Amino acid sequence: MKPILNTLMLATMAVAGFAADKKLNFHAEFPFTVGKVAMPAGQYSVAIATRTATVIQITNAGDGKSAFVNLPSKTALGAADRKAEIVFRCGDRGCSITKVANLLEGHANSAWTSKDKASKLIAISLTPNVNKAD
DSSP states (O other): OHHHHHHHHHHHHHHHHHHTTSEEEEEESSOEEETTEEEOSEEEEEEEOSTTSOEEEEEETTTOOEEEEEOOEEEEOOTTOOOOEEEEEEETTEEEEEEEESSSTTEEEEOOOOOOTTOEEEEEEOEEOOOOOO
């Protein structure tokens, strides 16, 4: 049992270390869901959680609560479309993440979405972490 726990702990640390490579921030003025996890309006960070860059970690800056979203469709972006943003699809069932662009430079990760005609897209710019000087 101990080798399994050690392996799990090392894998968790490896994922956390990789995710720390690039973390960006955003402020959502509306609640949203990540899978089945409800996230309130507020300040968040977003980071790549796996080396394949298809799983994205969303962390609430206030309470540290994290959730993961799988965005399996990865596409290269043209030079003219290089702004970092997170896109939400909002409809009758609430808001959920549908795309993260330029978390990994020059690429966008997207989820397959429903064809709900009553939904709208909301794009929020991602900003770099700002650390206070010691």
